Amino acid sequence: MNQTKKNSPTWKVLGILFLLVVAPILWVMLNKTGIHYSKKLPIYFERELSATGDTIYHTIDDFKLVNQNKDTITLANLDDKLLLVSFFFASCETVCPTMNNYLAQHIYTEFEKDDDIRFLSFTVDPYNDTPSVLMAYAKQLNAHLPNWQFLTGSKSVIYDLALTSFKIPGARDEHNGLFHSNKLVLVDKQKRVRGVFETGGQNDKRATIDAVRALKLEYKK
DSSP, X not given: OHHHHHHXXXXXXXXXXXXXXXXXXXXXXXXXXXXXXXXXXXXXXXXXXXXXXXXXXXXXXXXXXXXXXXXXXOGGGGTTOEEEEEEEOTTOSSHHHHHHHHIIIIIIHHHTTOTTEEEEEEESOTTXXXXXXXXXXXXXXXXXXXXXXXXXXXHHHHHHIIIIISOOTTTTOOBTTBOOOOOEEEEOTTSOEEEEEOOSSHHHHHHHHHHHHHHHHHTTO
């Protein structure tokens, strides 16, 4: 009887096994699903109260532009989608290629098969960035429709979206009629801005991916 008791596992041994085997598996699962990100994302920018006392949040304005496939895109085409929004121009040799390569390699690959999410890249040089130019640009990044759409059209519409809807930092700071930004904007299904992220290092990647997963969880509750 004593021998049986001596050979039986103790709580201490089980605890060590948990730390060595089970805990790492749980950590990977939680990081993969984003469940560990339990804090609700903020809703950005000004808001006001309606006559009934309800909060009215800032939302992005509707638009009518065309993508790299010459398809007309409006907010109606993006209904019930989370949006990851950026602004760029194809001939840029500094900020834009760095940002878009980062997005392609680290963020898009994480969500390219998720039909709840759309990447939208608005060109700030629509005169030169025609649909055919954008199609070639998308192919270089291995970006596919409908998940990643490169949009062109009216310059006034695009700049107004950048400045007043998405409120892109630096949208007022034009250079030769164009502006640079390395920011990525996260928009929820009600078309409210829920995050603005840098596009660079590992910490930026983790923060962006966690925020998207946290936002997806909001719609599962």
